[in-house]
Amino acid sequence: MELELRRGHLQTMAKIALYIFIIVTTIGLSLTADILGMNQSISYGETLVSSDLIFELGFFTPGNSSMSYLGIWYKFSPETVVWVANRNNPLAERSGVLTFSTVGNLVLLNQSNGVVWSSKSSRVLQNPVVQLLDSGNLVLWDKFSSSSNEAYSWQSFDYPSDTLLAGMKLGLNLKTGFEWRLTAWKSMDDPSPGDYVNLLNYSQGLFQYEIVQVDGHSKKFRTGQWNGVQFVGIPPIPIPEQAIVPIFMFNETEISFMFEVQKSQLLLKMTLNYSGVLQVFVTDRSRSAMSNLMHEFPSDSCNLYDRCGANAICSLGLCECVKGFMPRSPDEWKVLEFSSGCMRTIPTNCSKGEGFMEIKRVKLPDLLDVTLNKNMSLKKCKDECLKNCSCMAYANSDIRDGGSGCLMWLGDLIDMRVFEKQNYGQTLYIRLSASELGMHTYAN
Incomplete structure (x- = not known):
């Protein structure tokens, strides 16, 4: 009698185990599976999860959208998607399948088996394997080759x-x-x-x-x-x-x-x-x-590109024309509209006595109309800027070992700001006429 009860118990446990296996197989991959091999695929509701349970790959439908995408998100925060495969070709139905092509590419198929996205690997893989790493990188390689970075045929980190x-x-x-x-x-x-x-x-x-x-x-x-x-x-x-x-x-x-x-x-x-x-x-x-x-x-507002217009400097959210310049449209500046920028009060004309005003801790102007000489000293850079009537300002291109290289701006100075703290920004030298040279600082 006792033996028969044991047999009945074992049969019941076996049925339960089989039932669980069928459910897991029907729902999809195990939540701990991080690798997809040849002849395997992922459908809607199935996922890959990195070995340390940090990232998860699968199909998702964002927010109020009716479209579906293949993506990677944090396992603990599914709403935080960090990578999307088919950004340009969403799936209109929840029937996408991620699998391998005949040449070993990772491909995303729609309901009609049309390819809506492909990894476009650079070489043919005989036994392709794709793995979701704990870094969040989805990598593709051949099963019989090394799985080092150099051997990856394709990786999501490149895209x-x-x-x-x-x-x-x-x-x-x-x-x-x-x-x-x-x-x-x-x-x-x-x-x-x-x-x-x-x-x-x-x-x-x-x-x-x-x-x-x-x-x-x-x-x-x-x-x-x-x-x-x-x-x-x-x-x-x-x-x-x-x-x-x-x-x-x-x-x-x-x-x-x-x-x-x-x-x-x-x-x-x-x-x-x-x-x-x-x-x-x-x-x-x-x-x-x-x-x-x-x-x-x-x-902050000073980080917004060209916040103050040409030839002006932003500091603590406020705009100021560089010394030697005035608002191009004073009425606009009165209502804190600075986009018109500043123009010279007295034009420079390469006359004797012209020089430069030093501004410290400044975000140098944008690289719109500049020349670069990596081997020129700052003293030589100053001399060359004075010789060039179009030169508006100059600075070192490299600040290591006391500074080297010469950057010269030949047009308007765009997108400058001054930092309050030391070790931020750089020193810029702006050309002024002889009559305008004098004491003026933006960064004491």
């Missing part, structure tokens, strides 16, 4: 959406011209490419990061140029000390910015939102939402 995660690059491959850039969502409910991009502007060996409105290519914010130590217009971001390490790469192959997180319990992301503001979020992994906003770019 950012609106978010920069630790280990992702933002910049430019100088050999191929390939760009790593952020593109904002169209709206809170629409992850299609929006109105703003965050990219590296590189020309003549000079570079800076900019937030640009796609329609009309108008700038909303710029970091200021790299001066060998930092971007001249960016003070340090107030993030936990020694927790985040910024890494800037500048060589013959690439110019790029990335960051690493030194404390494993912290998560950091930089997101370009749909209104064109780059936001820095830091949170502890134990929390349930990515809501700790640490910094924004632009962070």
